[in-house]
Amino acid sequence: MRIGALGPDLPIWGLLAWVLLTGGAVPAGADGGYASLEGHGGPVKGVAVSADGNYALTASFDYSVGFWDLRSATLIRWLEGHEAAANAVAFLPDGRRAVSAGDDFDLILWELATGRALRRFEGHRGKLIAVTVSPDGRLAATSGWDGVVGLWPLDRPLGEPAPPLWLKGHRANVNDARFSADGRDLYTASYDGTIRRWDVATGAMEEIVVEHGFGVNHLVLNEEQGWLAYGAVDGAVRAIELATGAELADLTTERRPILALAASPDGQFLAVGDGEGYITIIDTDEWVITRDFRAAVRGPIWALHYDHDGGRLLAGGLADEVALWPVGGGRDALFAEGRRRFHTPAEEMPNGERQFVRKCSICHTLEPARKPGGARRAGPTLHGLFGRRAGSVPGYRYSEALTGSPVVWEAETINLLFEKGPDHFTPGSKMPMQQIARLADRQDLIAYLREHTGPRTELRSGAQAAGGTE
Ligand code: HEC
Structure with a gap:
């Protein structure tokens, strides 16, 4: 898969002129082109896509989680249960269940066919800002602003207790976590400026992988290619080699903070969302920026997720809707349609x-x-x-x-x-x-x-x- 011709060096006015020339000609479509998920009543903080690419989940400031048919970009149902903003969502590998986490400190396990909350996991003493599920679907890791990570068993029969294993050691808010492909290790990113690796079986901290100094908001792991990438509050976007810890690339721009990171399913592309509403796409073969565009009229990009074939990028921010950006090859006209909608220059309001x-x-x-x-x-x-x-x-x-x-x-x-x-x-x-x-x-x-x-x-x-x- 190759991304279209839009290089980072194309000046913004050129881009605008090009948008004016081409924008609006192509309707939003169900052909995998530009579309959006509409219905939330507040900013969207988290998105996820099912492994088959047919479904999406969204977590919003309006306290609810949306379950969507991604093929038609239509809502299937709302999952109601959080008592404050919902921040993060993830599918279980079976595609039939999902987890969400929020400002109410709770993790909820959902049955998607019915919208039923199967279990509510309580115990954190701070907001939950990220959730990730182990490759075998048996554990969920929650990143808490109480400074700890919870490892919650998802496979206990209902009615039986399901106590968490707490990972303690970070000295500030935990912002993100990722399991290794074999599920044995968990990497966590924290506002304390470090990324740490933990033994999932024992909960012991094994290694400080990165000491960045500034708070780290997100991390992406690519063990096949042997790297880890992270984004931080100071705007840093860096990749390190897992084996040695040596820096592979530094793609920091002047924009900050970094609020979202997503890897394409084949691992080649890395999408970065920042506090100023831009999305930057990086080709990790060469570690170069292949696309850099303003993706929101106002406010930050909080949530990013590629679909199953990397053709579209789901982006959530201050707007009530989730944009589906066509970032795969040959879809530039549809891309322009998205730009026209999300980047109308703000008029002076009274x-x-x-x-x-x-x-x-x-x-x-x-x-x-x-x-x-x-x-x-x-x-x-x-x-x-x-x-x-x-x-x-x-x-x-x-x-x-x-x-x-x-x-x-x-x-x-x-x-x-x-x-x-x-x-x-x-x-x-x-x-x-x-x-x-x-x-x-x-x-x-x-x-x-x-x-x-x-x-x-x-x-x-x-x-x-x-x-x-x-
Ligand atoms: C972060 C969310 C939030 C923001 C921002 C916010 N509100 Fe509210 N507002 C609420 C909630 C929640 C309630 C209900 C409070 C309750 O039940 O105690 C409320 C209640 C109200 C009420 C009472 C409504 C009634 O039916 O009695 C008014 C009036 C109001 N808000 C006006 C405003 C205005 C004007 C602004 C902007 C300057 C604003 N709010 C900003 C969340 C918000």
Whole structure:
């Protein structure tokens, strides 16, 4: 497989001109070309593809895991069970089960045919940011921000305890882990700047493989070719020879941090996603960059995974959708279609809209709750916000702080919410602590909300509230 002609030295304006000339001519297609997985209500932090290439899994900030038919780019079902953002997903080798891990500190084992959570593994004391399954499918390794790695047995009969083996030794958050092909070793990357190798049978640390100094976010292992590659918070992308630890290549660019790494199934290509929204593709035969493109209008690339034949690259970031970039040979027109969608230059937005897009839209829509896309966010829809009693959107699971609150949402109460912060204005609320310091920003935001949240909600008599109406 060879990648198309787009070299790294083609200047960005040339690229744009080329996109303008060719973009949009080719429809998104089910032919393995450009398409996307749509339906999540928040950023996507993790992606995985089944061994046969037919299915994909996505983990999102909206707390849910998506199970997709990759051939048609359609959703099969949502897997609901995490109580906070879902960060990572992996298929088991049988293709019938999967695991996911999240900000709720838990690992969940799923039965994909039914969407049932077969088992919830608890014990970590920090967020789980990565999960990987051993080649024989019997173990899952979780990377925890509590500084430990959990090795969880996936094959215990339900009802029997399944205690983990803890790998302890990293001095900070663990960010990633990979099993060796024989399943005997586990390599782990940590914010403490090291990559370590552990004996899976005993849990003993065997070796510090890399001492990078800056936090290491991701690693990829290619034992057949004898190398390990990693990406770090300082933007470093390096490969070392496994046998000697000697540096093979340094493909660091000026962009940082590195937030995603994926190897093509044949091991030849390495895709790198960074904090500035670019994807870089490296040919590991020669250790040269063969493609480097901006893959998101705004925000980072958090999740990358090749499909089974390396023809497409699944990319997740701040957008609600997962892009399927056609990176295999001969698909440049489709590639341009993707660029057109994901790289429309950001127009100057008025301040109120910018406040909403930057600070609220990750968790709230403005659509009526029953509309598709109106429901799948961490927070309730803000449609009909003005005149609405706090905690009253049907079907949304509020905290008691809001269901029991006398507050009615008006310009004044929304202003107070962000002047004081939800923790002070509605103590106990599960909306994260945040304040908007400048009065002008709050006013612009409120004016934007008034214009875009639809008609006022009229309080029925008796529901008249004590808390500030205008
Ligand atoms: C990280 C997620 C997140 C962000 C960002 C966020 N919210 Fe929220 N918001 C929530 C959650 C969760 C709730 C429900 C709180 C509860 O039940 O205690 C909520 C509740 C609210 C409510 C009360 C709604 C009701 O029906 O009573 C308002 C109003 C609100 N948010 C406005 C905003 C605005 C405006 C912004 C941007 C400045 C914002 N939120 C940013 C998560 C978020």
